[in-house]
Amino acid sequence: MDARRRRRVRGGLALGGAGLLLAGCASMPDRGEVRKVSATQGVDSQVRVFGVPPAPNAGPAEIVGGFLEAMTSDDPRLSTARQYLTDEAAKAWKPSSGITVLASGRDLTPDKREKDKDDEAPRFKLSGKKVATVDERNAYHPDTGGVPYEKYLQLVKNKENQWRIASLPDGLVLGESDFQRIFMPVNKYYFASGTLVADPVYVRQRTDPDSRMDRMTQTLTSLLAGPSAWLDPVVTSGFPAGTALREGTTSLAYDGQNTLRVPLNDKADDVAEPQCQRMATQVMYTVHDLTSSRVGRVELVGEDGKTLCGLDEGVAATIANRVPIPDHQYFVDGHKLMRITLPRDPEQQSSPVAVPVSGPLSTAAQLKVGTAAVAHEEKRAAVVSEDGHHLYVVSLTTAGPLPGPALTSRVRGGLSAPTWDGHGDLWVADRDEQQPALWRIPSGVGAPQKVEVTGLGGRIESLRISSDGVRLALLVSKDGARKELLIGRVERSGDPADAGRVTVRGLRPGAPTMADVTAMSWAPRGRLLVVGRESGGVMQARYIQADGSMAAGSLPGATGLLQIAASEDERQPVVAYSADDNIVWLPPGAQWRTVSASGSAPVYPG
Structure with missing residues (x-):
């Protein structure tokens, strides 16, 4: 094996006295027919990559391929990658200006039209399917348009008569596997x-x-x-x-x-x-x-x-000023809102006991609860009637008669499950096909306000507001069946004449790799826990960053889950509704277990 091709090293492992684990070798011919190649190979996150300088008299294909590989290296100042560029291009190239992430690697092909025109100035096309970009502030932007990525690398001969790249796209262009190996999400x-x-x-x-x-x-x-x-x-x-x-x-x-x-x-x-x-x-x-x-x-x-x-x-x-750690979980059973006291010791394995909540809901026999949400302070609940017509806001601490509806939909099944933000505002969607709307009830007691959602282009089927009140996760139907997860930014009016008004703007895909999303919940560290399936795949539950990028890890045995809820306290179990086992828990580091043989619509406060 040519020693110059030794470039991937697994940190922390030793092979004999050298202290290095060599993870393969490769070469690229500099004569003969140039074929389409994928410049990126899957590499695990423990592998450290060091660039290989260009060989003397290397052909154009070897120069561009070597540059793309050196782009993924850990060399200081990416010095090896710059050796593949002309002096002017090396000075002008700004790898920190952003990142383009391509699915399944980067494809490299000679631009035959250009090559036939001028053999002395070969040009190569760098292409692939764009997954995302990362900007200068390190923010991730998923790409869902399916527009192919195409850029060109132009070669010339330098004064030493060696092929070098004279023009190239700015920033880094990485395959998805390299991006996941090199970069990590942080908040x-x-x-x-x-x-x-x-x-x-x-x-x-x-x-x-x-x-x-x-x-x-x-x-x-x-x-x-x-x-x-x-x-x-x-x-x-x-x-x-x-x-x-x-x-x-x-x-x-x-x-x-x-x-x-x-x-x-x-x-x-x-x-x-x-x-x-x-x-x-x-x-x-x-x-x-x-x-x-x-x-x-x-x-x-x-x-x-x-x-x-x-x-x-x-x-x-x-x-x-984060929301308080919850004391209870909640779900609906027999049209009643039930409460489970959370164990103070996350390792506790005793079977939890579900009891009806206190307050008007405990005596209002005429109200059949369909879905519910509990405010973060756990003193109030918002419940939607089983027929989806009426939304009620009730006390969980004091008795009394059931109050009148806070909001009513014209159609059966119109109102979605409600959701509370950490400021005490209540949110709900009306799925009336003729008059769909997003509503916010300030402090849970004010007059309902219709909220504009800029660029929605569909009907809101369900929603969850983040505890900080800044992000709104929406499941939106755009073709009558498939549901897409969108995340919007909640902007509050600064105009004194319009105090308290909010608008949802900046909609972006929340799970761009999933073809259909069934359920979602906000989770610890500003992430989302999403149940859905990729195109042609099986149902799964995965953590997703709020920017739409996939977080590491998925939940086991998610194929039967229809509803899900997570606490912002990661020591508490995920709670879900399973078509087979009803209300189930997944404690940290454990397996799913049934906590109630009947019931649906599980929620944490919020």
Whole structure:
């Protein structure tokens, strides 16, 4: 095997005394017929890739193929990849300007028209099916249009009479397997209406070859640069404009007391203590998923090296203003709303006991409950009658008569299951084919407000609002049968004359790889738990990032699930309705088990 072709190394494993595991070799002919090749091969996430410099007198096909392979490497500054470019192109190429992700690798073919025209200036077409792009702020944008990706790489001979690439697309072009190997999803956090909101982005799993930053430094750099363009209209950052890590910072780590010290430039030097603590809270939550043990304290350090402020997890949790951890799960059984007390010990295996909820629902025999939602504080419930005509908001803590309907649909089955956000607002869709609408009831007691959904193009079948009130997940039917998951941004009016009005904008696909979605729920760390199937595939339940990218991991035995609910407390079990087993639980690290042999419509508060 040519030693120059040894380029993939599995970190942490040893082979004899060399300390390296060589994972294959390959070569590309530089003469004869050039055939279509796939430049990307599947590689597991533990493999480290190092580029191979161009061979002397390498042919055009070997140059472009070698460049695409070197593009996936961990070489500092991607120096090996730049060796395949002319001096001018190497200086102009900006790999950090964005990423294009292609399904099933990148296809490379000679542009025969161009080659026949001028053998001295060969050109190759780089093509594939575009899955997504990642922008300069690390935000992921799924592509569902099915438009083929086509770009060209033009070659010339340099002054040493060697073939080099003179023009190429900017940024990185990666196959999906390489993208998943190299990059990882993380959340950075901003504030909306006083509540911390997750903003998912992608950073390199290891040191970025261009900036030389480790992944924690990459993530905090992205945090300081500001929210993604999609989330920006509805969130704010505690950091003053222009705040950045102190110049030259490429690595950050917490000390033996689990304290992370973050050096900032002078833009943050004059902030007041309350603002500084909001900034530190953003950092605390942003780094939680990046460390093997939890960071217990964050300290922000000014340009002069003095500590600006510091806080521990307890103070950060108060400032973050997240929804309370639920005490109960709920479901409908025998047209009654039932409650299950959650175990304080997540390992507890005793069979839970379901009891009817208190308040007017316990005595209102005339009301047959079809679906329900419980407010996050667990003092109120919104229930839709079995016939789908009426929505009621009732107390769970005080007795009394059943109040009148808060909203009524003209048609049977018109009202969807309701959902509460963390601000106490209630949301529901009317599926009346003649007058479909999305409704919001401020604080659960105000007059219903019809909410405009920009660019909907279908009818809302079901919905779930995120606890922070910023994202709305919608199951939308566009052809009468298939349901598509869309995620919209909830924008609240800043006009005093229109106080309290909201609009849903920026709809984007929530599960672009799924051909049909059956059910969904918000899950820990701003993700969605989605039940659906890919085209030609079987039913599955998967975690999906709020940006539409697929998160690692799926739930076992999901083929019979029709409804699902997850808590934002990841220590609590997933609860679902199965056509075979009725109400079932999936505790962390365990298997599904039946908790009620009858019932449907399971929900957590929200």
